[in-house]
Amino acid sequence: MATTEEILAGVAEIVHEVCNIPVEDVQLDKSFIDDLDADSLAMNEIIYASEDKFGVSIPDEEAKNLKTVGDAVAHIERAMN
Amino acid sequence: MTRPEQTVVITGLGATTPLGGDVASTWAALLAGESGVSALETDWAADLPSRIAATLKVEPTEEQVPRVQARRMDRVSQIALVASLEAWADAGFGLGEDNQVDGDRLAVAIGTGIGGMNSLLGNWDIQKERGVRRVSPFTVPMLMANAAASNVGLRLGAKAGVHTAVSACASSNESLGQALTILRSGRADVVLAGGSEACIHPFPMAGFSQMQALSRRNDEPQRASRPWDVDRDGFVLGEGAVSLVLETLEHATARGAKIYGTLAGVGHSADSFDMVQPDPSGAGQASAMRRALADADLTGSDIVHVNAHATSTPAGDTTEAGSIRAAIGEQAVVTGTKSMTGHLLGAAGALESMATVLALRDRVVPPTINLEHPEAGLGIDIAANTTRPLGQGDLAAISNSFGFGGPNIAVLVTNQNVSA
Numbered sequence: 122m123a124t125t126e127e128i129l130a131g132v133a134e135i136v137h138e139v140c141n142i143p144v145e146d147v148q149l150d151k152s153f154i155d156d157l158d159a160d161s162l163a164m165n166e167i168i169y170a171s172e173d174k175f176g177v178s179i180p181d182e183e184a185k186n187l188k189t190v191g192d193a194v195a196h197i198e199r200a201m202n
Numbered sequence: 203m204t205r206p207e208q209t210v211v212i213t214g215l216g217a218t219t220p221l222g223g224d225v226a227s228t229w230a231a232l233l234a235g236e237s238g239v240s241a242l243e244t245d246w247a248a249d250l251p252s253r254i255a256a257t258l259k260v261e262p263t264e265e266q267v268p269r270v271q272a273r274r275m276d277r278v279s280q281i282a283l284v285a286s287l288e289a290w291a292d293a294g295f296g297l298g299e300d301n302q303v304d305g306d307r308l309a310v311a312i313g314t315g316i317g318g319m320n321s322l323l324g325n326w327d328i329q330k331e332r333g334v335r336r337v338s339p340f341t342v343p344m345l346m347a348n349a350a351a352s353n354v355g356l357r358l359g360a361k362a363g364v365h366t367a368v369s370a371c372a373s374s375n376e377s378l379g380q381a382l383t384i385l386r387s388g389r390a391d392v393v394l395a396g397g398s399e400a401c402i403h404p405f406p407m408a409g410f411s412q413m414q415a416l417s418r419r420n421d422e423p424q425r426a427s428r429p430w431d432v433d434r435d436g437f438v439l440g441e442g443a444v445s446l447v448l449e450t451l452e453h454a455t456a457r458g459a460k461i462y463g464t465l466a467g468v469g470h471s472a473d474s475f476d477m478v479q480p481d482p483s484g485a486g487q488a489s490a491m492r493r494a495l496a497d498a499d500l501t502g503s504d505i506v507h508v509n510a511h512a513t514s515t516p517a518g519d520t521t522e523a524g525s526i527r528a529a530i531g532e533q534a535v536v537t538g539t540k541s542m543t544g545h546l547l548g549a550a551g552a553l554e555s556m557a558t559v560l561a562l563r564d565r566v567v568p569p570t571i572n573l574e575h576p577e578a579g580l581g582i583d584i585a586a587n588t589t590r591p592l593g594q595g596d597l598a599a600i601s602n603s604f605g606f607g608g609p610n611i612a613v614l615v616t617n618q619n620v621s622a
Contacts, residue, residue: 141270162274165339172335 123201128175128194135170136190139163149191157190167193177201210385211454211619212462212559214293214447216285216396219553220440220543223260224288228553229560232568233589237424237542239438246404252416254423255402256440256544274340275353276318278443282350282398283357285443286312289394290358293447294459297357302457305361307391310351311380312398312445313366313373315548315605318345319401350398350443362390368548370605371511373397374444375551375613379468381448391453396445397549407439413478417514427545428572429512429538430519430580437513440544444552446559451619463559464618466500466598469493473608480518480604484525490610491529491600498598498614502530505614506592507567507599508582509554512538513545522602523580530600535592537585538570551603555613558601562617565592 123131133147140158153159159167168184171177171193177200179187187193217224220238221231231238238256247253258281262272266287267280275283287297295303321344325337343349348366355364363384367376374397381395410416417436419426427438454461471489475481495501508526512519519538526536539557546553561567566589573586598616 139270139273141268162339162343169335169339 123175125194125198128197129190131174132171132190132193135167135174139166139170147190149189149194151190152188153190171197175201207386208388209451210382210448210465211451212446212465213449213454213459214289215462215556215559216287216289216292216445217442217553217556218258218260218262218281218284219442219444219546220256220259225292225556229557232539232542232557233566235542235569235571235587237571238440239423239426239544241420241423250404250407251411252407252418253420254417254426254438256438257402258441274344276321276344276349277400278314278318278398279344279350279353281400281443282312282354282396282445285396285398286354286358286394286445289445289447301359303392305359307362308358308360309362309365309384309390309393310355310358310360311365311367311377311384311393311395312351312354313377313548314347314350314368314398315370315373316399316401316406317347318349319406320403321345323403323405354394358394360394369609370607371545371547371550372603372605372609372611373548373551375555375601375603375611376609378446378465378551378555378613379470379611382465382468385448385450391450393448394445395448396443397552398443399547399549400441401547402439402441410439415515425572427514427541429510429514429541429570430523430576430584431573432575432577434514434516434519436515437540438544440546442546442549442553444549444556446552446556461619461621463562463620464616465613466616466618467494467497467614469495469497469612471610473610475608478606480521482517482521484521484528486608487522487525487602487604487610488529490612491525491602494600494612494614498616500598500614503533504598505530505534505600506597507558507561508534508536509558509561509599509601510536510538511602511604512570513540518604520577520580523582527581532581532583534583535567535585535590536582537567539568541571541573551601551611551613554603555601555615558599559615561592562597562599562615563620565597566590567592
């Protein structure tokens with residue numbers, strides 16, 4: 122079972138890889154689009170990479186609602202546990 | 203009132219090729235008669251009948267293509283960007299807030315034969331192995347044929363149009379033709395034009411091999427590309443990108459730009475003979491050259507130099523010698539620079555047109571290397587194995603590109619308006 126902190130760290134690694142944002146800037150309250158330089162395709166890539174990394178499913182219709190890092194981490198946490 | 207047709211000049215050059223990571227190193231290597239061909243030392247090449255290629259001399263750097271951009275761009279776009287940024291800076295233009303060119307008066311025309319082949323095949327491999335959900339969302343904008351032109355257009359802020367000619371090995375000469383038309387018509391003041399190709403991958407190499415199109419001189423890579431030599435056995439696949447900044451003379455003069463020469467005409471034709479074999483009569487090739495001459499208001503006897511398509515295939519080189527004789531005559535110094543660069547497919551025309559511009563500027567024709575035993579009866583004056591000087595005064599030259607599917611495109615450049 123992964124902790125919130127572990128999931129955040131994993132998502133931060135993905136955002137760093139996709140958008141070149143320093144991992145320490147990827148915080149729960151940050152918006153992917155407004156704060157982390159993600160555009161719509163980069164957002165898709167973050168979702169797909171998160172599915173791969175955490176072994177969870179993030180259906181497209183739910184992915185649309187993941188605006189902040191916190192939204193994504195909460196979804197992953199629910200899906201994993 | 204119709205506006206007078208514009209004269210079009212060349213004001214910037216950029217290149218990344220098997221001979222060098224920029225224009226200066228590429229041109230120096232061409233004049234030195236260096237070969238950019240080497241053995242492919244990768245595992246995937248082991249099964250191929252042709253295991254040689256002309257790969258880039260210098261890989262794009264993180265500074266040229268930052269990491270995040272690089273993962274959203276196929277290699278064909280990355281290297282187009284490298285060449286285009288060099289050409290843009292060479293023309294004296296800046297980027298972003300320092301860009302002096304009105305975006306609404308700037309167009310891009312970058313051709314490619316195949317496009318984002320590595321991204322297409324790489325993501326198909328991922329889909330087969332790991333499923334749909336692992337395919338990159340950037341796959342389509344990476345593989346589409348107009349990706350290179352579009353990426354360059356985005357970087358330069360081009361709003362007058364972004365164009366991609368796709369005519370196999372004639373693509374980038376077609377792009378130069380598009381640029382000439384755009385500038386003459388008054389639709390733009392500046393066009394960044396060129397070509398890019400990056401398909402040294404096992405699948406296209408297998409496809410070309412199955413056509414018996416590639417040289418199999420695997421033990422002597424540097425001697426494999428040998429236009430007009432009796433021992434030639436096919437072309438050597440190359441990769442690279444070349445860009446030229448083209449500009450109306452009016453616009454260039456007003457800003458005091460350095461001028462490399464004049465793009466005086468382009469001639470187009472189609473063989474309408476066979477999908478992959480040139481019409482052995484050379485009629486279509488000669489038509490393209492004659493139409494370029496007419497477009498520039500010149501005659502065959504005005505042409506002092508031809509940079510031939512000359513891919514080192516048995517049929518093609520002989521046909522072209524005949525069509526040059528028919529359209530131009532025997533006075534021109536002819537060269538086949540693919541002997542050194544390999545065949546850059548959709549980028550070949552831009553590379554060779556650039557070499558033609560520099561040949562007129564420096565009044566020297568680069569050699570055709572490996573021409574040890576020229577085929578008999580060609581009837582053209584080839585710069586065999588050494589450079590050849592060009593005379594003083596006005597000079598005009600043609601760069602030929604012919605492609606699978608039958609397109610023939612001759613680009614005519616002169617040293618009119620060249621900066622002292």
